[in-house]
Amino acid sequence: MENPLTGYPVVIEIPVAWGDMDSFQHVNNVVYFRWFESARVEYLYRLGTIGMKNETGVGPILASLSCKFKMPLRYPDRVLAGVRVTNIREDRFTMDHMVFSTKHQKAAAQGDGVIVMFDYRSNRKVTVSDELSRRIMTLDGRK
Amino acid sequence: MENPLTGYPVVIEIPVAWGDMDSFQHVNNVVYFRWFESARVEYLYRLGTIGMKNETGVGPILASLSCKFKMPLRYPDRVLAGVRVTNIREDRFTMDHMVFSTKHQKAAAQGDGVIVMFDYRSNRKVTVSDELSRRIMTLDGRK
Amino acid sequence: MENPLTGYPVVIEIPVAWGDMDSFQHVNNVVYFRWFESARVEYLYRLGTIGMKNETGVGPILASLSCKFKMPLRYPDRVLAGVRVTNIREDRFTMDHMVFSTKHQKAAAQGDGVIVMFDYRSNRKVTVSDELSRRIMTLDGRK
Amino acid sequence: MENPLTGYPVVIEIPVAWGDMDSFQHVNNVVYFRWFESARVEYLYRLGTIGMKNETGVGPILASLSCKFKMPLRYPDRVLAGVRVTNIREDRFTMDHMVFSTKHQKAAAQGDGVIVMFDYRSNRKVTVSDELSRRIMTLDGRK
Numbered sequence: 184m185e186n187p188l189t190g191y192p193v194v195i196e197i198p199v200a201w202g203d204m205d206s207f208q209h210v211n212n213v214v215y216f217r218w219f220e221s222a223r224v225e226y227l228y229r230l231g232t233i234g235m236k237n238e239t240g241v242g243p244i245l246a247s248l249s250c251k252f253k254m255p256l257r258y259p260d261r262v263l264a265g266v267r268v269t270n271i272r273e274d275r276f277t278m279d280h281m282v283f284s285t286k287h288q289k290a291a292a293q294g295d296g297v298i299v300m301f302d303y304r305s306n307r308k309v310t311v312s313d314e315l316s317r318r319i320m321t322l323d324g325r326k
Numbered sequence: 327m328e329n330p331l332t333g334y335p336v337v338i339e340i341p342v343a344w345g346d347m348d349s350f351q352h353v354n355n356v357v358y359f360r361w362f363e364s365a366r367v368e369y370l371y372r373l374g375t376i377g378m379k380n381e382t383g384v385g386p387i388l389a390s391l392s393c394k395f396k397m398p399l400r401y402p403d404r405v406l407a408g409v410r411v412t413n414i415r416e417d418r419f420t421m422d423h424m425v426f427s428t429k430h431q432k433a434a435a436q437g438d439g440v441i442v443m444f445d446y447r448s449n450r451k452v453t454v455s456d457e458l459s460r461r462i463m464t465l466d467g468r469k
Numbered sequence: 470m471e472n473p474l475t476g477y478p479v480v481i482e483i484p485v486a487w488g489d490m491d492s493f494q495h496v497n498n499v500v501y502f503r504w505f506e507s508a509r510v511e512y513l514y515r516l517g518t519i520g521m522k523n524e525t526g527v528g529p530i531l532a533s534l535s536c537k538f539k540m541p542l543r544y545p546d547r548v549l550a551g552v553r554v555t556n557i558r559e560d561r562f563t564m565d566h567m568v569f570s571t572k573h574q575k576a577a578a579q580g581d582g583v584i585v586m587f588d589y590r591s592n593r594k595v596t597v598s599d600e601l602s603r604r605i606m607t608l609d610g611r612k
Numbered sequence: 613m614e615n616p617l618t619g620y621p622v623v624i625e626i627p628v629a630w631g632d633m634d635s636f637q638h639v640n641n642v643v644y645f646r647w648f649e650s651a652r653v654e655y656l657y658r659l660g661t662i663g664m665k666n667e668t669g670v671g672p673i674l675a676s677l678s679c680k681f682k683m684p685l686r687y688p689d690r691v692l693a694g695v696r697v698t699n700i701r702e703d704r705f706t707m708d709h710m711v712f713s714t715k716h717q718k719a720a721a722q723g724d725g726v727i728v729m730f731d732y733r734s735n736r737k738v739t740v741s742d743e744l745s746r747r748i749m750t751l752d753g754r755k
Contacts, residue, residue: 198626201653202499202646204492211488212388213359217631220355224630224687245355249392258653341483344510345503345640349633356631360488367487367544401510498674499645506641531641535678 187290188283191265192323193226196285199260209255215292216248219280222264223296226278230318240304241312246275250294260286268319274308275299276319330433331426334408335466336369339428342403352398358435359391362423365407366439369421373461383447384455389418393437403429411462417451418442419462473576474569477551478609479512482571485546495541501578502534505566508550509582512564516604526590527598532561536580546572554605560594561585562605616719617712620694621752622655625714628689638684644721645677648709651693652725655707659747669733670741675704679723689715697748703737704728705748 188194197218205211227233227243236242256262263283270277280294302309331337340361348354370376370386379385399405406426413420423437445452474480483504491497513519513529522528542548549569556563566580588595617623626647634640656662656672665671685691692712699706709723731738 195627197629198624198650200626200646200650202491202497202649205488206490206492206494208492212363212391213356213488216356216359217629220631221627221629228688245395247392247394248355249390251390252388259657338484340486341481341507343483343503343507345506345634345642347635348631349635349637351635354631360486363488364484364486371545402514498649498677499642502642502645531681533678533680534641535676537676538674 188263188265188281191267191279191281193222193229193267194263194265195222195225197221197262197264199256199258199262201258204258209257212250212252215250215252215282215294218262218264218282219248219250219266219294219296222266222280223278223298226266226268226322230315230322232315235315236303241300241302241309243298244301246297246299248294248296250280250292252292254284254287254289254291256284256291260284262291268323269295271311271316271319274310276311331406331408331424334410334422334424336365336372336410337406337408338365338368340364340405340407342399342401342405344401347401352400355393355395358393358395358425358437361405361407361425362391362393362409362437362439365409365423366421366441369409369411369465373458373465375458378458379446382445384443384445384452386441387444389440389442391437391439393423393435395435397427397430397432397434399427399434403427405434411466412438414454414459414462417453419454474549474551474567477553477565477567479508479515479553480549480551481508481511483507483548483550485542485544485548487544490544495543498536498538501536501538501568501580504548504550504568505534505536505552505580505582508552508566509564512552512554512608516601516608518601521601522589525588527586527588527595529584530587532583532585534580534582536566536578538578540570540573540575540577542570542577546570548577554609555581557597557602557605560596562597617692617694617710620696620708620710622651622658622696623692623694624651624654626650626691626693628685628687628691630687633687638686641679641681644679644681644711644723647691647693647711648677648679648695648723648725651695651709652707655695655697655751659744659751661744664744665732670729670731670738672727673730675726675728677723677725679709679721681721683713683716683718683720685713685720689713691720697752698724700740700745700748703739705740 203210203214265281268276269279278296282292284291300309346353346357408424412422421439425435427434443452489496489500551567555565564582568578570577586595632639632643694710697705698708707725711721713720729738
């Protein structure tokens with residue numbers, strides 16, 4: 184089987200908690216967004232945007248987020264949460280999120296998040312710098 | 327000012343918890359999806375889909391969900407979470423979610439959720455019944 | 470019936486969210502601790518410890534927390550979370566938490582939290598100041 | 613160094629999520645109780661109480677829970693959550709919870725939970741059966 188996480192430069196493994204399930208006995212929808220976040224933060228750490236923010240006052244903000252739920256999940260399971268950047272525009276870039284169930288060996292959810300670069304000093308959006316674009320291209324293995 | 331929640335037949339009020347904030351000192355993104363859910367469940371209760379599921383085996387499933395974050399929120403605040411149905415198609419309908427900050431008197435987020443009607447007995451999607459459509463139209467005040 | 474929240478100077482009202490329930494179809498145990506926290510933070514705000522921390526570098530830290538679960542809760546319901554200080558010692562004080570179900574008109578949980586005063590500058594515990602003791606006594610209505 | 617998790621028959625490893633931190637930039641107190649729960653559920657699964665409940669109508673209920681916070685935690689880290697039974701009485705047993713930070717190689721929290729055996733058919737507490745006691749003794753390695 185082709186690994187659906189091929190092409191995702193950052194993949195983290197997370198155990199499904201029993202408490203992630205809601206009263207329908209499936210993992211609750213909000214948990215997928217937490218998993219997305221955990222992968223996104225790992226990606227942004229590797230990208231070095233945390234350090235950039237301290238130096239330059241410019242940091243990432245989540246502008247929008249979506250999820251398509253493909254399969255209900257239950258405890259016990261372990262998910263792989265993969266993330267990659269699929270699109271860089273003037274003042275934003277798009278992160279593609281994938282959640283994969285290791286128990287079922289199937290994609291359980293896919294989502295997209297839009298990140299805006301924000302200057303916390305001038306309080307406005309700024310363009311994605313060439314330096315940041317380069318780091319993304321490198322991390323995503325497209326360069 | 328025009329009330330942005332006009333036109334939303336179901337609106338619930340929720341206090342922002344201090345613990346809803348993350349280490350950026352803003353309400354964490356996953357909390358908005360929990361608020362959406364609370365409004366959605368209230369809508370579905372009023373719609374009577376819970377009772378329908380017990381009688382007919384057919385119930386709603388969340389197929390996809392999205393959120394546009396318009397403004398960061400902080401404790402203390404109280405949000406109004408409004409929800410309405412904007413689109414009914416053969417086997418699904420779309421719920422429009424609005425989160426409004428009472429402190430700032432501004433919309434803080436807007437989202438869309440797609441609900442599929444699912445027959446838990448035959449394990450497949452089913453069409454939105456005329457009866458369900460009528461109830462939605464009535465609840466949404468378009469009839 | 471005697472109101473079990475008599476004697477609690479800070480009481481907040483919180484709607485039970487559908488998503489607070491776990492797969493046993495009761496409100497999950499961790500949610501009670503979130504409610505305790507919401508009441509505790511409200512108390513500490515009214516006490517002014519937030520301002521004190523900015524001025525003096527001394528702030529509250531949660532050293533321990535416990536909960537007795539008296540009754541399972543379900544959505545829909547609204548809880549009242551009350552909090553009071555029951556004991557002030559040299560370097561700590563104890564907060565008594567009460568959760569009351571408005572639907573059942575019964576206490577649903579009771580807990581105790583121990584707060585230590587911590588000097589973030591010298592990185593050590595400090596004594597509860599006379600000023601702080603006085604504010605607690607006043608807020609708790611014992612003075 | 614002696615491993616503080618020696619003696620805990622069930623130990624699970626959980627990554628700290630960035631979103632587990634609150635606006636004090638430490639892992640929020642409620643997260644520890646979620647970790648306790650994850651370890652507790654794993655223990656109860658291994659004990660077979662889930663199957664017992666289906667057969668006999670008797671299952672475990674959490675009567676009380678406490679936590680001593682020993683050290684603040686931050687992302688990134690991975691915790692080990694260990695659990696063992698320390699006391700079996702007529703109608704209840706006590707679970708001892710330990711959370712260990714792998715980054716700091718130190719205990720971060722310790723807690724106690726009291727589990728009552730409950731007959732969901734007659735709606736009352738029941739005694740801990742000899743069979744259940746034996747299973748606990750075996751799992752805890754004391755027999």
